[in-house]
Amino acid sequence: NAGVTQTPKFQVLKTGQSMTLQCAQDMNHNSMYWYRQDPGMGLRLIYYSASEGTTDKGEVPNGYNVSRLNKREFSLRLESAAPSQTSVYFCASSARTGPVRGYTFGSGTRLTVV
Amino acid sequence: GQQLNQSPQSMFIQEGEDVSMNCTSSSIFNTWLWYKQDPGEGPVLLIALYKAGELTSNGRLTAQFGITRKDSFLNISASIPSDVGIYFCAGLNSGGSNYKLTFGKGTLLTVNP
Numbered sequence: 001n002a003g004v005t006q007t008p009k010f011q012v013l014k015t016g017q018s019m020t021l022q023c024a025q026d027m028n029h030n031s032m033y034w035y036r037q038d039p040g041m042g043l044r045l046i047y048y049s050a051s052e053g054t055t056d057k058g059e060v061p062n063g064y065n066v067s068r069l070n071k072r073e074f075s076l077r078l079e080s081a082a083p084s085q086t087s088v089y090f091c092a093s094s095a096r097t098g099p100v101r102g103y104t105f106g107s108g109t110r111l112t113v114v
Numbered sequence: 115g116q117q118l119n120q121s122p123q124s125m126f127i128q129e130g131e132d133v134s135m136n137c138t139s140s141s142i143f144n145t146w147l148w149y150k151q152d153p154g155e156g157p158v159l160l161i162a163l164y165k166a167g168e169l170t171s172n173g174r175l176t177a178q179f180g181i182t183r184k185d186s187f188l189n190i191s192a193s194i195p196s197d198v199g200i201y202f203c204a205g206l207n208s209g210g211s212n213y214k215l216t217f218g219k220g221t222l223l224t225v226n227p
Binding site for chain 2: 092108
């Protein structure tokens with residue numbers, strides 16, 4: 001079982017470039033999430049999708065868009081990258097039924113915007 | 115919104131020492147979770163707590179769900195170098211459609227051999 005797979009693992013962008021971060025889960029989870037992690041700031045929620053067909057803003061959505069392509073895949077798009085978006089991005093997924101086990105995280109995408 | 119205060123922010127300890135960290139909240143949670151993030155990886159679930167007063171162990175790790183439901187504690191006994199990483203607490207109110215965790219900012223643990 002791969003769990004949550006994120007691509008790419010590393011990326012360097014120039015200011016103003018666009019890119020899409022990909023995330024896929026193979027656990028049949030309903031809910032998926034995008035977080036960013038910055039030193040001293042913990043994990044901050046960018047967007048989430050409670051179930052296929054729905055997306056909602058989190059704590060820091062500005063500058064980002066998301067697409068829940070199907071139950072497995074949830075992508076994060078930066079339309080015009082800015083240096084302030086240099087961060088480590090984590091995708092996560094969770095089930096909505098059964099015992100609460102929190103989220104399963106991917107291994108992250110390390111993004112640098114120059 | 116809900117906030118979690120996690121302390122300490124960082125710890126530097128010698129191998130073999132015990133470690134304690136905690137999270138407090140202004141709101142009640144009905145589930146507490148503790149995660150560990152190894153360097154260069156995503157967080158991984160260590161322990162989940164479901165009832166106020168619950169004490170749960172996972173090897174050298176022990177976590178407790180505070181009786182007020184507003185706090186939780188994690189202890190690591192006899193630390194070893196591979197305990198290095200960031201430890202996150204998370205709280206959840208799983209009612210209805212609002213299945214979102216609230217995370218603390220993490221405790222960075224360094225273990226000196």
